[in-house]
Amino acid sequence: MSGLILHEYPASGNCYKIRLAAAQLGLPLERRSYDITKGETHTPEFLRDINANGRIPVLQDGDRFLTESNAICFYLANGSRLIPDGHYDQADMLRWMFWEQYSHEPNIATLRFWLRYVGIEALADPQRIQIAGKRDAGNAALALMDDHLASRRWFVADRFSLADICLFAYTHVADEANFDLEAYPAIVRWMEGIMTMPEHVTIDA
């Protein structure tokens, strides 16, 4: 890996995960920003040169392009201290990363995007009718995390791993979607553990 370029929307937690993993690993990333609220990932040039699917983040490594935030994190971290040893612990780490994309991100990140970036008055009916369900599912996800962390410092194998990075990204900005993080004390303690690490970078850095 060399000359890594991250094509991103900086406020996206999915893009931030990658910057956070790279910072933890000491890997330099060149950043190229696109405003998804202005359609900048759907221009003919972006669709032709970066991602025909019109989605970010995209990691460019030479002439290879990789999508899906958690897969990009795995690519950067493969063989590093951010992935535990042992087949069970590796699968358990991926368990949390798949859970994040299925049970956490579609609720917490989507509500954040709708409420903070789109605006509730601009939502369509099929979106507005899902708010209550996503609120409940988001709180259920946070409660599950809080239960897990009540007796543990990190999600997997007693060590800081990609599971923590991928879950931190949207959890630490859940207040922007009007989730009350103070109701989840184990999550607050876990977040403080991450934010005080020397390699840490913030989402607006």
Add this chain to the structure above:
Amino acid sequence: MSGLILHEYPASGNCYKIRLAAAQLGLPLERRSYDITKGETHTPEFLRDINANGRIPVLQDGDRFLTESNAICFYLANGSRLIPDGHYDQADMLRWMFWEQYSHEPNIATLRFWLRYVGIEALADPQRIQIAGKRDAGNAALALMDDHLASRRWFVADRFSLADICLFAYTHVADEANFDLEAYPAIVRWMEGIMTMPEHVTIDA
């Protein structure tokens, strides 16, 4: 790994993936079935002994329990021919597996469950209003797969991998959600390649 037990709802594509990966690897699985339409994964016993989250599939390996279908497949296949060599190809395989859970399963699998197992007349309003969006997103997912497969036999690295297994599970029953698979000839050819493999097992086996 020994004495593996799969706690499952047999008609679920997420459970079928695991049986298909295990069959490809020659790993015996003991199967325990629960009818999710009758609440059998929300009994006090299931929540206490198997998964506090009330979800299947769960893989039990001795006293360890693993959730998330694609993480379970990774656990079974780690170090096998079903995972390509090389950091980029491994990440590219995971890319398709994350994409499956984010952009394919919530559309195609959810429509299949709603239309075939719940029944359209039993859906709540927040579900019914999402049908059109999920139909469009499901067809977009199938079109993206078809484009990718137009010039390739397998999804990643010119070899059959977990990406193919995880995408096959709900794709090959997409007709049960009223998707027209005949409109995607490269997908049909790819499915035939999987179904004719000597290790293959069917979803109703």
